[in-house]
Amino acid sequence: QPTLADLARRHGRYFGSATDNPELTDSAYTKILGSEFDMITPGNGMKWYATEPRQGVFDWTAGDQIVNLARENHQQVRAHTLVWHSQLPDWLTSKQWTADALRAVLRQHITTEVRHYRGEVYSWDVVNEAFNDDGTYRESLWYKTLGPGYIADALRWAHEADPHARLYLNDYNIEATGPKSDAYYALAKNLRAEGVPLDGIGFQTHLALQYGYPTTIEGNLSRFSGLGLDTALTEADVRMRLPATDAMLAEQADWYRQLTQACLAVRRCVGITVWDYTDKYSWIPGVFPGEGAALPWDEQLNPKPAYQALREALS
Ligand code: G3I
Numbered sequence: 001q002p003t004l005a006d007l008a009r010r011h012g013r014y015f016g017s018a019t020d021n022p023e024l025t026d027s028a029y030t031k032i033l034g035s036e037f038d039m040i041t042p043g044n045g046m047k048w049y050a051t052e053p054r055q056g057v058f059d060w061t062a063g064d065q066i067v068n069l070a071r072e073n074h075q076q077v078r079a080h081t082l083v084w085h086s087q088l089p090d091w092l093t094s095k096q097w098t099a100d101a102l103r104a105v106l107r108q109h110i111t112t113e114v115r116h117y118r119g120e121v122y123s124w125d126v127v128n129e130a131f132n133d134d135g136t137y138r139e140s141l142w143y144k145t146l147g148p149g150y151i152a153d154a155l156r157w158a159h160e161a162d163p164h165a166r167l168y169l170n171d172y173n174i175e176a177t178g179p180k181s182d183a184y185y186a187l188a189k190n191l192r193a194e195g196v197p198l199d200g201i202g203f204q205t206h207l208a209l210q211y212g213y214p215t216t217i218e219g220n221l222s223r224f225s226g227l228g229l230d231t232a233l234t235e236a237d238v239r240m241r242l243p244a245t246d247a248m249l250a251e252q253a254d255w256y257r258q259l260t261q262a263c264l265a266v267r268r269c270v271g272i273t274v275w276d277y278t279d280k281y282s283w284i285p286g287v288f289p290g291e292g293a294a295l296p297w298d299e300q301l302n303p304k305p306a307y308q309a310l311r312e313a314l315s
Contacts, residue, residue, distance in 0.1 A: 005038035007314035008271065011264055014039040015314070016078060016273035018235065021045055021062045023281050024069065028301055032277065034073040039122070041078045041234070041273055042066040043283070047087040051113055055091050055105070058112055067120050078234065078273060079117055081125040081170065082110050083154045085140035093141065102145045107157050114161035123166035125202055125234070126158045127151050130187075131171060135179035151187070152196045159197035170202030170234055175259075176214035188227055200230035205259060206275070208291070209240040209248060213255055218262040225268040233263055235275040237294035238306070239284045244293040253309035256296065260313035 008015035016039025023029055033040075044050060045062030052058055063079075070077050083106065092105070114124065130138055130151060137143045142150045155167050169188070174181040184201055191198045201224050207214070214220075221231045236259060238252045263269035276282055278297040285292040296307040 003036045004310055004314065005036060007311060009038065011314065013263065013269070014076065014271035015310075016040060016075075016271060017277040018043040018080075018273060018275045019066060020276070020281065021065055023276075024065065026280075029278065029280070030069075032297070032301060034069070034075075036277070038075050039078055039271060039273060040066060040070040040073075040075050041080050043080075043276065044087070046079055046113070046117075047081060047084065048092065048109065049087045049089045052109055053089050056108070058116070060116055063117070067117065071120075076122040077117075077120065078232075079121040079124045079165070080234075081128040082113060082158065083126060083142060083150070084128040085138060085142070086129075088141070097141075097145055099145055099147075102141070103150075103153070106142070106146075106150065106154065110154055110157045111161045114158050114165065117165075118162040119164070121162075121165055123168055123200070124158055124162075125170040126154050126167050128170045129172065130169065131180050131183045133173055133180050135183035152191060152194065155191070155196050155198055166199040166230065167197055168200045168202045168230075168232070168234075169198065170204060172204040172206050172235070174201075175203050175205055175207070175217045175220065177216045177220045181220055185223060185227075188224065188229060192227055192229070198229065200232060200270070202232050202234035204235035204275075205233045205237075206235060207238045207255060207259075209238065209251055209255075213258060217259065218265050221262060221266040221269050225266055229268065231263075231266065231269045233259060233269070233272040236272060237275045237282065237284065239288065239291045239294035242290055242292050249293070249305050252293075253305035256306040257309040257313045260310055264313070 004015040017037045018041040020043040050062050238255045240248045280299045284294045
């Protein structure tokens with residue numbers, strides 16, 4: 001039977017999964033990872049703490065392992081992520097930087113990492129999670145030291161290092177319209193007007209049954225298309241309070257169906273990635289105790305109702 005990737009391709013879309021290096025020793029897991037998807041995102045292996053653990057000393061081990069596996073499986077890679085407030089190495093966070101010194105560090109990091117993966121990745125999440133939920137800038141190391149201009153700088157440096165990679169801003173809680181999504185809309189519009197190389201907005205789509213479905217998602221994706229931007233659902237999962245009941249799993253399936261339909265309805269929504277595909281390796285239980293069951297495959301790697309719903313939505 002056709003895979004999720006096969007079905008998505010008929011619509012000119014991809015269907016992807018995140019993965020992480022420790023899981024790659026699980027051969028039952030890698031079998032499905034290698035067959036069902038055509039886009040792979042490293043969940044941690046390309047983040048700053050992994051790639052530049054000491055200043056100026058780069059380590060590509062984790063990222064390369066995933067890029068090589070994807071190539072063997074004829075999959076593309078959504079690379080993640082260059083500029084973020086989290087998972088930074090200690091040498092970076094424990095020092096007081098002047099703006100000029102930090103700008104040089106950021107430029108070197110972006111240039112070196114993007115060059116290393118030049119020609120090997122489809123896209124980059126250049127800046128991740130730049131805004132707070134109220135639409136103000138997050139007071140990250142980057143914003144506090146460099147001001148909001150770090151975003152345009154990062155995009156320009158990434159573009160110089162790999163002119164063919166699609167460059168994204170990526171965030172959570174922007175699926176529905178609201179202050180945070182409006183902040184991205186305003187920023188994206190300005191960046192485009194200034195000729196800054198921004199190609200797309202990534203909607204992480206970390207949903208939770210207890211908070212309700214983001215019903216405005218389709219219109220919201222559309223307005224970004226209207227700016228000439230691609231959109232993508234980049235880290236989709238639908239968590240719930242445990243234990244999961246059949247009714248909750250049915251509602252979850254319906255949400256996966258709806259978010260897939262929303263992407264298919266928007267011409268420039270280029271694809272969907274789930275934030276790993278199995279509950280066995282989901283980040284949710286570690287961060288939200290008592291919650292989980294967020295992905296289309298269960299902990300035994302059996303497909304859940306959500307998997308069938310994805311297939312139906314793509315058929
Ligand atoms: O590497 C250490 C290991 O040495 C140690 O033994 C172990 C003990 O806890 O921790 C390991 O680090 C963990 C790291 O993942 C690598 O596995 C961290 O504790 C853990 O917090 C970290 O979680 C990652 C999280 O980002 C950090 O914020 C998740 O795996 C990763 O899936 C998640 O991904 C983010 C996206 O990048 C951005 N959007 C949200 C998404 C979910 O939080």
